[in-house]
Amino acid sequence: MSRTSDADDAVPSAPGPSGPHQPVVAVVVASAGRPELLGRLVADLAQQTHHDHTLVICTPTPDDLPAGGLPSDVVVVHARGAAAQRNAGLDAVPDATHVFFFDDDAVVRPDYLQRALAYFAAHPEVVGVTGRVLLDGSGASAPEVTRSAAEEALTGSLADPLRGAGKPVDELYGCNFGYRADVDPALRFDDRLPLYSWLEDLDFAGRLLRHGSLAKLDDAVVVHLGVKSGGRVAHQRLGYSQVMNPFYLRRKGTISWQRLAYEVGPRLVGNSIRSVRHPERAWRRRRLLGNTRAFGDLARGRFTPERILDLPPA
Numbered sequence: 001m002s003r004t005s006d007a008d009d010a011v012p013s014a015p016g017p018s019g020p021h022q023p024v025v026a027v028v029v030a031s032a033g034r035p036e037l038l039g040r041l042v043a044d045l046a047q048q049t050h051h052d053h054t055l056v057i058c059t060p061t062p063d064d065l066p067a068g069g070l071p072s073d074v075v076v077v078h079a080r081g082a083a084a085q086r087n088a089g090l091d092a093v094p095d096a097t098h099v100f101f102f103d104d105d106a107v108v109r110p111d112y113l114q115r116a117l118a119y120f121a122a123h124p125e126v127v128g129v130t131g132r133v134l135l136d137g138s139g140a141s142a143p144e145v146t147r148s149a150a151e152e153a154l155t156g157s158l159a160d161p162l163r164g165a166g167k168p169v170d171e172l173y174g175c176n177f178g179y180r181a182d183v184d185p186a187l188r189f190d191d192r193l194p195l196y197s198w199l200e201d202l203d204f205a206g207r208l209l210r211h212g213s214l215a216k217l218d219d220a221v222v223v224h225l226g227v228k229s230g231g232r233v234a235h236q237r238l239g240y241s242q243v244m245n246p247f248y249l250r251r252k253g254t255i256s257w258q259r260l261a262y263e264v265g266p267r268l269v270g271n272s273i274r275s276v277r278h279p280e281r282a283w284r285r286r287r288l289l290g291n292t293r294a295f296g297d298l299a300r301g302r303f304t305p306e307r308i309l310d311l312p313p314a
Contacts, residue, residue, distance in 0.1 A: 023117060025053035026096040026181075028089030030082055031104040032060050037227060038104045039066030040147075042074065045102075050113035053100075056092045058085040082174075082197035083189035090181070090188060100178035105137075105225040107150040108176070109157065115219035116178050119166055127212035128179040128205060129220065130172045137226025138175070150223035157221050166215030172208075174201030175224040183211040192248070192306050195234075198241035199249060199263065206254025235283045237308040239290025242267045247294075248303045267291070286314060 027045060031038040038057065045055055055073070059065055060080040070076065079088040086101060093099065098120065102108060116129050134153040137145040172179075181187070187207060193200050205214060246263040249255045255263075268291055275284040290311065297304055 023120070024093075024095055024097045025050065025100070025113065025117065026056060026089075026093035026098070027053055027100045027102065027113070028056045028058065028086055028093075029102055029104060030058050030085035030089065032064055032080075032085075034104050034227070034229065035064055035066045037225075038064070039068060041102065041104050041106065041108075042066065042070060044108055044110075046071070047110045048108070048113050049111045050117060053113060054093055054096070056089040058089045060085075081194045083191055083193045083200045084197075086200075087188045087191065094185070097180065097182045098178060099181045101174070101176070102222075103175040103224065105227040106175050107147070107154060107223040107225065109154045109221040112176075112220045112222060113178075115162075115221075116217060119164065119215070119217055119219070120178075120180065122164065123166065123215070125212050126166065126215050127183050128172050128177060128208045128214040129166065130169065130177040130214070130216050131220035131222045132216065132218055133173065133176070134221060134223050136175075136224045138224055139226065142226055144227055145223060145225045147225070150225060153223055154221060160218075163218045165218045167218075169214050169216045170205070170209065171202055172205040172214060176220075176222045177201070177205075179208055180212075184208075190252075193241075193245060194306055194309055196238055196241055198238070198245040198305075199255070202259070203249050203252070203254045206249070206252075233283070234308075234311075234313040235286035236290040236293075236314060237311050239271065239287030240294045240308050240311055241290070241305065242271075242287070243291045243294035244297065244303070244305050244307070247298055248305045251303050 029041060054075060056075045056077065058077045058079055060078060075092050077088040077092050079085045090099065100113065112131060119129060120126060134157060135145045135150060137143060189200050190203050243264055246255065246260045250257065250260045271284050271288040271291055274280045275288050
């Protein structure tokens, strides 16, 4: 029974962070409607070579938890919507100095935390990191990555030399990232981005950049399965978020105009083209309707990402 609240030998060894101030590490996983995936990730995270971390699971309801239960040291909290779930996870570990986030369909190499923490220790100017994604099944047209393919890729990556290298970036990929929570203990995900919380990771990274730099690491390795199953997609709501959220974040100053165009343009074009004589036309039309409703609100000077709660869940 887990604590509940409402709010390999094959892995090459490497020294972890050392010194008088050891990090207090937490891992937060938000999940909904995918208990089997969540259970597999929990089992994977138990194999991390950095053992001293607190795992926090946040789901909308207890029904979203794995049927077989969770280890006794896993902290469980409940909230609905990606931003709210991650915030509930953060609130459960207020003393953490380093927090990592994984999607429930991530497959994480056993030394991920060890490598990321070593990089943080060696680079005090870096406040956030994201890992090297070997395979990624996310995206509307991308095929899901199978579990066997993920395991094969991760096993093969163990032969790669450890470089301790990181590339400067200006964003963190939501399926896997970590940050120094002690640079701003009050930093939270924007709760005006409900449900899907479209682009909440970009917004979080944009605010984190005010405290230091971000890096993409070679040695912290992960596969993102991109599993499409789970909760039913409310296409009109998602279409609204596809337009409204980038404009809202641009107004906040956490993304650039170039990033706004990159996020909105291709989705608007794709929804428009595929809404006519295309196998996807039924749901593409609903997303396009959400797109146009967002533009209508923007034309009235309304920057209201939370309005998706007023739209039909269809």
